[in-house]
Amino acid sequence: xxxxxxxxxxxxxxxxxxxxxxxxxxxxxxxxxxxxxxxxxxxxxxxxxxxxxxxxxxxxxxxxxxxxxxxxxxxxxxxxxxxxxxxxxxxxxxxxxxxxxxxxxxxxxxxxxxxxxxxxxxxxxxxxxxxxxxxxxxxxxxxxxxxxxxxxxxxxxxxx
Amino acid sequence: xxxxxxxxxxxxxxxxxxxxxxxxxxxxxxxxxxxxxxxxxxxxxxxxxxxxxxxxxxxxxxxxxxxxxxxxxxxxxxxxxxxxxxxxxxxxxxxxxxxxxxxxxxxxxxxxxxxxxxxxxxxxxxxxxxxxxxxxxxxxxxxxxxxxxxxxxxxxxxxx
Amino acid sequence: xxxxxxxxxxxxxxxxxxxxxxxxxxxxxxxxxxxxxxxxxxxxxxxxxxxxxxxxxxxxxxxxxxxxxxxxxxxxxxxxxxxxxxxxxxxxxxxxxxxxxxxxxxxxxxxxxxxxxxxxxxxxxxxxxxxxxxxxxxxxxxxxxxxxxxxxxxxxxxxx
Numbered sequence: 001x002x003x004x005x006x007x008x009x010x011x012x013x014x015x016x017x018x019x020x021x022x023x024x025x026x027x028x029x030x031x032x033x034x035x036x037x038x039x040x041x042x043x044x045x046x047x048x049x050x051x052x053x054x055x056x057x058x059x060x061x062x063x064x065x066x067x068x069x070x071x072x073x074x075x076x077x078x079x080x081x082x083x084x085x086x087x088x089x090x091x092x093x094x095x096x097x098x099x100x101x102x103x104x105x106x107x108x109x110x111x112x113x114x115x116x117x118x119x120x121x122x123x124x125x126x127x128x129x130x131x132x133x134x135x136x137x138x139x140x141x142x143x144x145x146x147x148x149x150x151x152x153x154x155x156x157x158x159x160x
Numbered sequence: 161x162x163x164x165x166x167x168x169x170x171x172x173x174x175x176x177x178x179x180x181x182x183x184x185x186x187x188x189x190x191x192x193x194x195x196x197x198x199x200x201x202x203x204x205x206x207x208x209x210x211x212x213x214x215x216x217x218x219x220x221x222x223x224x225x226x227x228x229x230x231x232x233x234x235x236x237x238x239x240x241x242x243x244x245x246x247x248x249x250x251x252x253x254x255x256x257x258x259x260x261x262x263x264x265x266x267x268x269x270x271x272x273x274x275x276x277x278x279x280x281x282x283x284x285x286x287x288x289x290x291x292x293x294x295x296x297x298x299x300x301x302x303x304x305x306x307x308x309x310x311x312x313x314x315x316x317x318x319x320x
Numbered sequence: 321x322x323x324x325x326x327x328x329x330x331x332x333x334x335x336x337x338x339x340x341x342x343x344x345x346x347x348x349x350x351x352x353x354x355x356x357x358x359x360x361x362x363x364x365x366x367x368x369x370x371x372x373x374x375x376x377x378x379x380x381x382x383x384x385x386x387x388x389x390x391x392x393x394x395x396x397x398x399x400x401x402x403x404x405x406x407x408x409x410x411x412x413x414x415x416x417x418x419x420x421x422x423x424x425x426x427x428x429x430x431x432x433x434x435x436x437x438x439x440x441x442x443x444x445x446x447x448x449x450x451x452x453x454x455x456x457x458x459x460x461x462x463x464x465x466x467x468x469x470x471x472x473x474x475x476x477x478x479x480x
Contacts, residue, residue, distance in 0.1 A: 091222070
């Protein structure tokens with residue numbers, strides 16, 4: 001009936017493998033049902049958008065330290081529960097493959113193929129010293145104002 | 161004015177006692193105000209819907225392991241903060257009783273009495289090897305598409 | 321077009337510095353774009369509203385214990401990730417200042433200046449034994465019914 005029924009936004013705050021999976025499963029589902037979908041990655045959620053290889057960029061000491069400490073890319077994220085020093089994510093990836101489900105990197109790829117808008121929060125990038133070269137190609141860059149613009153128009157708005 | 165004002169959906173991703181309490185307090189409140197309410201339990205949130213006794217079902221090794229490691233039912237969930245190796249939940253249950261508030265199992269029972277739709281995410285059941293026999297009676301079973309169908313129509317959509 | 325486009329509600333469940341920051345950045349942004357904004361602090365989220373000095377009030381033993389164990393005010397909250405025994409929050413505050421961004425106490429002050437409704441969940445106050453004297457001035461006090469009243473009318477509803 002009204003246009004806003006077909007819009008979904010997700011703030012991806014969490015940098016946990018399982019929570020990011022949930023975010024991208026909902027997002028891909030919504031896109032498959034013709035929603036216009038935006039994922040706005042902020043704080044630790046940005047780690048899901050890092051490239052998995054180190055990218056040589058100039059940084060200060062603190063920014064380098066954040067870069068080392070935070071997981072580099074979707075495949076390296078930890079679980080929010082039962083992480084068991086990294087064994088948990090391996091287990092989850094194992095059962096994902098066994099059930100022919102999609103891993104997080106595959107879910108992100110599918111999101112890009114489906115035209116889901118992936119937005120990196122520029123304020124977080126500033127704070128944590130992440131640079132565009134270190135993040136996936138095809139992202140958009142914006143702040144909270146852009147997120148609110150989308151969310152005000154959307155029906156399903158989640159913070160994950 | 162328009163029909164969707166009276167619909168609330170909650171994705172219960174978390175398997176923490178306190179977060180599940182918040183989810184069911186909001187859900188029961190919404191139902192009391194005549195909202196049509198759906199709780200879609202996914203990932204660790206499904207543990208809130210497990211029966212508290214072991215149910216003999218046939219499982220592979222990994223599925224058995226998940227079954228052992230994950231809390232069996234609402235009463236066994238841990239706190240998201242100040243869990244103190246299980247002392248936290250005891251403290252919370254103590255103050256809940258002291259204030260004549262409802263425990264999580266009671267909140268879930270009330271939700272069922274109020275006709276709140278409790279949905280178990282079938283994809284998570286597959287991944288973690290949980291079977292219908294191990295979950296509470298009276299649940300519905302569905303995937304992300306069913307959740308999105310409800311959420312697109314609802315006004316209050318939360319991810320907990 | 322319709323009035324509800326301009327209303328945002330946030331349930332602040334989390335007592336983590338970074339999550340509370342995200343909540344207040346979104347809330348302040350929404351207020352700047354003329355949304356009517358409500359932050360409903362419940363469970364650990366209430367800690368963000370505690371005064372940072374001890375306030376002499378009469379309490380039972382359990383309530384005193386909760387009072388001691390929980391962080392006293394926004395400046396003392398821990399990070400949800402990379403807390404490193406308190407070093408994480410120091411690092412974050414350091415980069416916040418370096419980038420001329422606002423700390424959490426400043427974001428809360430701004431929220432009050434912008435007329436954002438800050439509501440303390442009275443059920444949580446009962447359970448954890450927090451009293452009005454221990455919380456910031458200018459708060460409102462209400463339960464889940466009041467939250468639902470706002471959320472049913474709002475477009476952007478988040479649980480953080």
